[in-house]
Amino acid sequence: MxxxxxxxxxxxxxxxxxxxxxxxxxxxxxxxxxxxxxxxxxxxxxxxxxxxxDGRARALRTGQRSAYGVVIRNMRNPFFLDVLRGMEVRAHREGAFLLILSSDYDVDREAAALRRLAAEGVGGVAISPIGRHGPLAAWLPRHPDVPVVAFNRTPEPAPPEGDRLSTVGPDDGAAVDLALEHLRARGHRAPTLVMAPEGLAADWGREEAFVRRCAEWGLAGTVVRCPLDHDSVARMVVERVGASAGGGTAGHEAFVVNSDYLGSAVYAAARSLGSRVGRDLSVVGHDDLATSELLDPGLTTVGVDRELLGDHAMRLLVSPDEAPEGRRVRLPVHLVERNSVALLHD
Amino acid sequence: MxxxxxxxxxxxxxxxxxxxxxxxxxxxxxxxxxxxxxxxxxxxxxxxxxxxxDGRARALRTGQRSAYGVVIRNMRNPFFLDVLRGMEVRAHREGAFLLILSSDYDVDREAAALRRLAAEGVGGVAISPIGRHGPLAAWLPRHPDVPVVAFNRTPEPAPPEGDRLSTVGPDDGAAVDLALEHLRARGHRAPTLVMAPEGLAADWGREEAFVRRCAEWGLAGTVVRCPLDHDSVARMVVERVGASAGGGTAGHEAFVVNSDYLGSAVYAAARSLGSRVGRDLSVVGHDDLATSELLDPGLTTVGVDRELLGDHAMRLLVSPDEAPEGRRVRLPVHLVERNSVALLHD
DNA sequence: GCTTCGTGATGAAACGATTCACCACAGGGG
DNA sequence: CCCCTGTGGTGAATCGTTTCATCACGAAGC
Structure with a gap:
């Protein structure tokens, strides 16, 4: 030929x-x-x-969408790779495509991504939005027939009634529960929850669960607010440990943080203090990243099935109506026990 | 309204x-x-x-492609997330979309992915192919006007002359050079290169560079072949260290492996031997994953700019002709020096 | 015998853009 | 007066599907 x-x-x-x-x-x-x-x-x-x-011709004629948009906030976070994989598998099963864009925490890029996806005529958008009041909020009412699901490392607060935004995320309340229960079982009586400074909504539900459980179980819990970057958290840990040691109570500090990334900050702090995680101080992470197993000692953490998260998100887009779990999915979490929590005898 | x-x-x-x-x-x-x-x-x-x-209508009429396909072999490898990001940034700059599919090392899924991408009329395909003779080989001649670039953790051997397949990957020869040079500078005289068993083409160029350099620098290099999974490598390390210790030469073993993942296998082996990496035995990894910094001691490794890799791949697709570097891109690599290579005094 | 079906098949109108082949018209040159 | 040319503009064809409205035709009901 x-x-x-x-x-x-x-x-x-x-x-x-x-x-x-x-x-x-x-x-x-x-x-x-x-x-x-x-x-x-x-x-x-x-x-x-x-x-x-020809997919394009068919899509043009039928208006049927075989492509779904995914807008990722931070394409450097390995967390999202697993989520992506879950989405991809589901999409493949539905005969659909994924259009993947990244917003990089840039408001303009998020807006542009949404605009382009709409122009492309996608059948739905899964997005880890920059914020509750970012471009997504403005975009939503202008595109009433595009299903949208927000997926997140930590879920956003429940949207106002009547909002068309579905959400999928780990069950943060349960995560805190799990962490607290583990700490309590190992003899800890004064856990510390590390939270972002007031006003950042992402951690909603964690604090509530924390204070409720502490009350219930008679624990002397404290909530400390601190910018959630590596250095700030490390500094905060050093300060608190110093204070509690100097105070003469010889208290053992136990931290509950909302990511494994911050968990490793606690390790760094311990190193600089000359003390050892899992013996002199304790920490429970969140996410169960691959790195957490490699830390020494292994980081005890609350994990969530990230591929399942992606799968749910996709499902909510593909068939928004028949979702049996409703449109606010909180995924089950599980404790991954390693050696970062000391066993206290009292 | x-x-x-x-x-x-x-x-x-x-x-x-x-x-x-x-x-x-x-x-x-x-x-x-x-x-x-x-x-x-x-x-x-x-x-x-x-x-x-309307992107679909425009694409239908003009045949102009604003979407590019990406087929990833293993969507669980964080390596690819960075590559993806590089691609995404470039695509965004060109006003294009990425259609992302995963083959999961499954020949049928790779074939299906290629078929679907062709049906969608993409402007090009970036793929980390399962193998040199997989579905891609059959697909290529049937779609003569779709540019295709293969991107890989380790590059495939140069395709036969006249092949339309472009390739992008780290410069593996240079990587071995870098590793060897570092070992030599620290007093190592008998490095060991860990390679996949004969017949797996992926490591092409590494061995050649290794023997050439060893000859040039008068090193007593050995090449050991071993399945490239965590356990096999760990076992192999234990054996070799045992042999060299038993042999009475008290030789210090220094391994060059082709991924950081396998680097951590060496760590595991060291633990089981009761010896310490960076003191009793040495290892140089490849990839510079985020995890490598967290290992104790930090893993010295040869890194490549993964986002740049994605960027180049995308560029080869978008403008296949004007690529100044030609269509076989080998990316520069650099040494990330940490503490997994002992300093030997002789 | 004439109407009414049901079956199988067809032509042509969408879908929303791009683009080719014209056209109207004013001005200038011969 | 006629021809040509350059400018601004238009109708319609086209891309490859899906799908609506229709039709041919033989069987069946009256």
Missing amino acids: PASRKRVTLRDVATRAGVSVAQASFALNGQGRVAPATVERVRRAASDLDYQV | PASRKRVTLRDVATRAGVSVAQASFALNGQGRVAPATVERVRRAASDLDYQV
């Missing part, structure tokens, strides 16, 4: 099968009334010519 | 501006002959109505 082969079109299939384009289309899609013999002929012609329907 | 707002189409813009659809199109795209005043009117109308061109 010579050189350039043009795209095989439905017309080619039709002529080869000796029918009209319409019948060919019907035959392949199982629609309309078409004689079984014809179906067979068309099928054969299609496979002979290695015919593939 | 009532409830459902239909999609704003070019016709709407045209009527509002009081011109024909054709002129509206020309005006917005800067094509054809259109009076400056008209351009202005059309522009205003478009922005008034918040018009966005």
Whole structure:
């Protein structure tokens, strides 16, 4: 055969099968009334010519969307890779595509991403939004028929009633519960919850669960607010440990942090103090990143099935109505016990 | 305004501006002959109505591809997330989209992914292929006008002459050079290169560079072949260290492995031997994963800019012709020095 | 015999953009 | 007066599907 082969079109299939384009289309899609013999002929012609329907043309005509948009806030976080994988597997199963964009915490880029996705006519958007009042909030009412699901490391607070935004995220309340229970079982009586400074909504539900449980179990819990970057957390830990040691109570500090990344900050602090995690001070992380196993000692952490998270998000987009769990999915969490929590005898 | 707002189409813009659809199109795209005043009117109308061109319709008509396919072999490897990010940034800059699929080392899924991407009419495909003779090989000649670039953790051997497949990957020869040079500088005389068993082509170029350098520098290098999973490598290390210790030479073993993942296997082996990496035995990794810094001691490794890798791959797709570096890109590598290589005095 | 079905098949109108082939018209040159 | 040219503009074809409205035709009901 010579050189350039043009795209095989439905017309080619039709002529080869000796029918009209319409019948060919019907035959392949199982629609309309078409004689079984014809179906067979068309099928054969299609496979002979290695015919593939043109996704763009179909999408244009039917308005049916076979592509879904994914907007990731931080494409450097390995957390999202697993989520992406979960989405991809589900999308593949549904015969859909993923259009992946990243916003990089940039408001303009998030806005641009949403605009482009709308222009492309996606069937839905999964997004880890920059903020509750960012571009997404403005975009939502202008595109009333595009399902949108927000997925997050830590879930956003429940949206106001009537909001069309679905959400998927780990059950943060349960995560704190799990961490506290573990600490209590190992003899800890004065846990410390590390939270972002007031006003950052992302940690909603954690504090509530924390104070409730502490009250219930008679623990002397404290909540400390601190910017959630590595250095700030490390400094905070050093200060608190210093204070409690100097205070003469010889209290053992036990921290509950909302990511494994910050967990490793506690390790750094311990190193600089000359003390050892899992013996002189304790910490429970959140996320169960791959790195957490490699730390020495291994970081005890609350994990969530990230692929499942992606799967749920996709499902909410593909069939927004039949979601049995409702449109606010909080995923179960589990404790991954390693050696970062000391066993206290009292 | 009532409830459902239909999609704003070019016709709407045209009527509002009081011109024909054709002129509206020309005006917005800067094509054809259109009076400056008209351009202005059309522009205003478009922005008034918040018009966005329909990507599908445009793609259908022009055949112009604004989407590029990415097929990832292993969507669990964090290596690829950074690559993806590099691709995404470049694609965004070019106004293009990424369609991301994963093959999961499954030949059928790779084939399906390629088929679907072709059906969607993508402008190019970046793929980390399962193998040199997998579905990709069959797919390539059937789609002569789709640019394809293979990107990899470790590059494939140069394709046969005339092959349309571009490749991007770290410069593996240089990586081995760097590792060896570092070992030599620290007094090591008998390095060991860990390679996959014969027949797995992925490591091509490493061995060659290794033996050449060893000869040049008078090192007593050995190449050991071993399945590249965590346990096999750990076992192999234990054996070799045992042998060299038992042999009475008291030789210090220094390993060069082709990933950080395998580097951590050496750590595991050291633990089980009761010896310490960076003192009793040495290892140089490859990839500079985030985890490598967290190991104790830190893993000395050869890194490559993964985002740059993605960027190059995308560039080869977007403008296949004007690539100044040619179509076989080997990216520069650099040594990340930590503490996994002992300093030997001799 | 004439109407009414049901079956299988078809032509053509969408979908929303781009673009080719014209056209109107004013001005200038012969 | 006629021809040509350059400018601004328009209608319609086209991309590859899906799908609506129609039709041919033989069987069946009256």
